[in-house]
Amino acid sequence: MALDNTWLTEASEATGSAFSLKIKQKLHEEQSAFQKIEIYETETFGNMMLIDGCTMVSTRDNFIYHEMMSHPVIFSHPNPKRVLIIGGGDCGTLREVLKHPEIELVHQIDIDERVTRLAEIYFPELCESNNDVRAELMFIDGIQWVKDAAANSYDIIIIDSTDPVGPAEGLFSRTFYTQCHRVLGENGLLIQQSESPLLHMKILREMHQEMKTASFIDSKTLFFPQCIYPSGWWSATIASKDIVLTGFREDAAENKSFGTQYYNADIHRGAMAEPEFFKNQLSSI
Numbered sequence: 001m002a003l004d005n006t007w008l009t010e011a012s013e014a015t016g017s018a019f020s021l022k023i024k025q026k027l028h029e030e031q032s033a034f035q036k037i038e039i040y041e042t043e044t045f046g047n048m049m050l051i052d053g054c055t056m057v058s059t060r061d062n063f064i065y066h067e068m069m070s071h072p073v074i075f076s077h078p079n080p081k082r083v084l085i086i087g088g089g090d091c092g093t094l095r096e097v098l099k100h101p102e103i104e105l106v107h108q109i110d111i112d113e114r115v116t117r118l119a120e121i122y123f124p125e126l127c128e129s130n131n132d133v134r135a136e137l138m139f140i141d142g143i144q145w146v147k148d149a150a151a152n153s154y155d156i157i158i159i160d161s162t163d164p165v166g167p168a169e170g171l172f173s174r175t176f177y178t179q180c181h182r183v184l185g186e187n188g189l190l191i192q193q194s195e196s197p198l199l200h201m202k203i204l205r206e207m208h209q210e211m212k213t214a215s216f217i218d219s220k221t222l223f224f225p226q227c228i229y230p231s232g233w234w235s236a237t238i239a240s241k242d243i244v245l246t247g248f249r250e251d252a253a254e255n256k257s258f259g260t261q262y263y264n265a266d267i268h269r270g271a272m273a274e275p276e277f278f279k280n281q282l283s284s285i
């Protein structure tokens with residue numbers, strides 16, 4: 001990550017691409033027990049958080065990602081009540097999940113409490129639901145949490161983690177998916193941020209393969225824009241414990257009782273449409 005006192009650039013050596021934002025000032029930097037956390041005030045995207053040099057969340061465009069990590073999977077479940085969020089330390093996904101009145105319990109398990117404490121200061125709008133009586137925020141390794149959880153504990157698991165390196169690497173493994181499968185109840189669904197369809201097809205192919213090997217009977221990738229992430233084109237992949245992912249509760253989505261800025265039933269339908277290259281590369285799985 002480079003800083004020439006007016007521009008902040010996240011360069012991805014692996015993909016030979018970079019993303020830059022004009023900045024006003026650096027607001028904070030620290031090395032937590034798990035990762036380096038930086039926060040900047042930008043000229044046009046509000047505040048921005050980086051973890052280990054990777055863009056995480058910006059004031060301006062986080063709504064797309066947080067809405068797509070929560071509403072499609074909830075409207076795809078027939079009767080969701082108990083949600084587990086792994087990661088999600090900036091609390092934007094938690095806020096979206098809690099907009100659904102039928103949700104009765106949300107456990108948010110992030111390994112690094114410092115991410116949440118800094119989000120409370122620099123992204124307070126994302127943390128506005130943190131004191132909801134249905135929410136419980138705990139700061140533990142999500143891999144350990146799922147390993148220790150009882151079978152049939154959750155209806156939905158949302159894996160809103162950093163990239164598959166460092167503390168998040170194990171969240172992209174067959175072993176972890178197998179534990180998630182055990183911990184999900186009947187009709188259980190898992191959704192995981194699944195990187196860029198343009199830049200990271202290898203990760204996406206492996207993810208679908210490992211989810212299948214972990215006994216999930218179906219998996220489906222959703223596509224959506226995310227400006228601050230590499231290539232600006234992102235995805236999230238849903239895996240289903242025992243129902244085929246053909247549709248979602250369209251009527252409930254059309255008549256949702258809460259506001260959104262990006263998600264609606266049309267966006268949900270569109271996000272499920274698969275590009276030809278993607279179909280071809282997954283056809284052998």
Ligand code: SAM
Nearest residue numbers: 087088089110111112115141142161162167168
């Ligand atoms: N939207 C971001 C993205 O797609 O890269 C992710 C946002 S959130 C800040 C990512 C969170 O994952 C971080 O707060 C980090 O602490 C957390 N995390 C990484 N590995 C973890 C693990 N093993 N268990 C729980 N949380 C983890």
